[in-house]
Amino acid sequence: MSTATPAPSSRRCSRTRWIASPKSSRVEVNASTRLLAVIGDPVAHSLSPSMHNAAIGVLGLDAVYVALRTPAPALVTVLAALAAVGGAGNVTVPHKEAAERCVARKTDVCARVGACNTFWTEQGALVGDNTDVAGILAALRQLGADGAGSWLLVGTGGAARAVAVAAAAAKANLHVLSRDAGRARDFADWARQQGTHAAAARGTLEPDIAINATPAGLKDTDPLPLDPDSAARLHAALDLVYAPGGTRWVRTLTAAGVRAQDGREVLVHQGAAAFARFFPDQTAPLEVMRATVNRALGA
Known part of the structure; x- marks a missing residue:
């Protein structure tokens, strides 16, 4: 994936255009943009989209992270759809335990906790982890x-x-x-x-x-x-x-x-560990993620 040299007020990659400021980021997506999501119910309060999109923007990656409200009866369908398109993401309440039973493979930590908060796709199948x-x-x-x-x-x-x-x-x-x-x-x-x-x-x-x-x-x-x-x-x-x-x-x-x-430091560090699962060839920009969370919480 190629990344162009950013202009002072923006960072571009070959497929996704980020327009970033210290307080907000906006991303333009197309059919090649990788989809990441946090799934839960409720999920509107989640800071994961802001935190991960800030990290994606700084690194100029061709991806976007969204929040998907997922009622319990839709969990299997939503996870299967994300697997079909090579997606990845996180799971929040109340679905972590159910998601652990849905993934095709899981890490030892995920199995021991009995809950999945992070998933990604390998060869069309979901792999689960617990980065909490x-x-x-x-x-x-x-x-x-x-x-x-x-x-x-x-x-x-x-x-x-x-x-x-x-x-x-x-x-x-x-x-x-x-x-x-x-x-x-x-x-x-x-x-x-x-x-x-x-x-x-x-x-x-x-x-x-x-x-x-x-x-x-x-x-x-x-x-x-x-x-x-x-x-x-x-x-x-x-x-x-x-x-x-x-x-x-x-x-x-x-x-x-x-x-x-x-819990903000737990959120940031579990998010950074998840980011490494999503993008194994990248280093999670921890300070960017922390600053985004602290800004959202007024700290």
């Missing part, structure tokens, strides 16, 4: 945490599964906290099958790292996922939810002197 695990580990490194030690995980849903596999990779001890003690025990049992040292949280805990994998925090009126008074010994905290200005939990912990970050 890489995103979580990278976000922790961004906070200066190597991941070892004791983790407290709040939640037992799909996002929590990626945290558990990340904990196994970091050789961390995982304590699972849920409002339903039975679900916490069941999740810990599953996590141990993935090679994680895991148990349901009991009594007083002094974790090195706390991770919120619940939706709590999307609104400032939501209850905090973890009492800040129990966070005195925390080295770092990661909220998988992201919001303009950071979530209330992150703001509260930061004010208490804890290194804390919302």
